[in-house]
Amino acid sequence: MTTALRVRLLLGTKKGAFIAESDAARRSWTLRGPFCxxxxxxxxxxxxxxxxxHAGGGNAWFGPAVWTSTDxxxxxxxxxxxxxxxxxxxxxxxxxSLAAGHGALYAGVEPAGLFRSADGGHTWxxxxxxxxxPSRPHWNPGGAGLILHSLVLHPADTxxxxxxxxxxxxxxTDDGGITWQPRNRGTRSDFMPEGQRYPEFGQCVHCLVMxxxxxxxxxxxxxxxxxxxxxxxxxxxSIEAGLPSSFxxxxxxxxxxxxxxxxxxxxxxxxxxxxxxxRAAVWRTRDGGAHWQALRDGLPQESxxxxxxxxxxxxxxxxxxxxxxxxxGGALFASADEGEHWTCIAQHLPAIHSxxxxxxxx
Numbered sequence: 001m002t003t004a005l006r007v008r009l010l011l012g013t014k015k016g017a018f019i020a021e022s023d024a025a026r027r028s029w030t031l032r033g034p035f036c037x038x039x040x041x042x043x044x045x046x047x048x049x050x051x052x053x054h055a056g057g058g059n060a061w062f063g064p065a066v067w068t069s070t071d072x073x074x075x076x077x078x079x080x081x082x083x084x085x086x087x088x089x090x091x092x093x094x095x096x097s098l099a100a101g102h103g104a105l106y107a108g109v110e111p112a113g114l115f116r117s118a119d120g121g122h123t124w125x126x127x128x129x130x131x132x133x134p135s136r137p138h139w140n141p142g143g144a145g146l147i148l149h150s151l152v153l154h155p156a157d158t159x160x161x162x163x164x165x166x167x168x169x170x171x172x173t174d175d176g177g178i179t180w181q182p183r184n185r186g187t188r189s190d191f192m193p194e195g196q197r198y199p200e201f202g203q204c205v206h207c208l209v210m211x212x213x214x215x216x217x218x219x220x221x222x223x224x225x226x227x228x229x230x231x232x233x234x235x236x237x238s239i240e241a242g243l244p245s246s247f248x249x250x251x252x253x254x255x256x257x258x259x260x261x262x263x264x265x266x267x268x269x270x271x272x273x274x275x276x277x278x279r280a281a282v283w284r285t286r287d288g289g290a291h292w293q294a295l296r297d298g299l300p301q302e303s304x305x306x307x308x309x310x311x312x313x314x315x316x317x318x319x320x321x322x323x324x325x326x327x328x329g330g331a332l333f334a335s336a337d338e339g340e341h342w343t344c345i346a347q348h349l350p351a352i353h354s355x356x357x358x359x360x361x362x
Contacts, residue, residue, distance in 0.1 A: 056095030108148030239289025326352025
């Protein structure tokens with residue numbers, strides 16, 4: 001007997017977590033939530049190994065915590081045990097990013113640092129090597145603060161992790177976090193003085209994702225351009241030609257094709273940070289960034305003054321792949337055919353901070 005598949009969208013918002021659900025056809029959706037007692041939630045993910053859902057968030061008032069549900073959102077617990085820096089240092093304000101893999105759960109926090117849990121989020125240990133990097137005293141905050149917002153785990157090598165820090169750049173470890181190296185060669189810092197715009201670190205990376213297929217291909221949306229690396233970030237190549245703007249936040253990789261990527265550019269850092277010309281489009285490449293196509297069918301084409309945040313776009317693993325994004329105004333859009341056609345499946349939610357997918361049995 002074939003088990004029916006359910007597609008779930010895991011949403012982190014300004015006022016709690018939500019879950020949108022559909023069958024494999026992805027035509028009709030239901031919405032549950034808010035969860036996590038309406039805490040500010042920055043990122044919600046599913047652990048593919050355990051099936052647990054984890055939601056990271058907090059702020060300077062609530063403090064940091066990771067919420068966990070083992071029953072698809074019916075009930076939740078949360079813990080901040082160990083999510084703290086040593087006494088006398090700046091406290092952890094919130095959890096900004098989560099990643100499950102390597103037999104553990106990882107959390108990126110503000111101010112920028114990395115924590116690991118070996119027990120499903122009940123307790124946490126600081127991976128001090130990142131904050132011990134010699135460049136750390138020179139890291140400066142981006143507009144949202146000094147945050148570790150992107151976490152990429154190597155799919156096969158448990159010792160390799162990439163992180164994106166705003167505004168310090170991309171860093172990589174190949175020894176489980178003991179030592180780290182900046183990987184920013186080829187990415188610009190247009191806000192730096194002339195002659196200093198390609199530093200070793202200090203770039204304002206906005207989003208970092210890995211392509212499928214077991215290679216070391218990475219894509220990076222930066223404050224100052226769109227880039228691809230084919231060697232794990234040792235060198236970056238600009239792929240922004242053909243895009244309406246070099247500025248944006250989210251990027252979402254195709255689940256099977258390393259050449260396909262989805263972006264949602266904004267009109268610039270000082271021009272309002274909304275979709276160019278107030279006409280919404282998701283931009284897709286099928287050749288690793290050599291060419292781009294605007295996908296607009298079903299998206300608002302006038303008076304669309306919304307932005308989409310760095311973790312608020314995702315794909316599912318079905319064929320054709322679903323693509324999803326949420327806006328700062330609380331609208332959630334879905335495509336069941338890799339961006340060819342779009343539907344607004346929810347409105348009037350709190351500001352959507354993150355979108356991730358979970359495909360599994362009903």
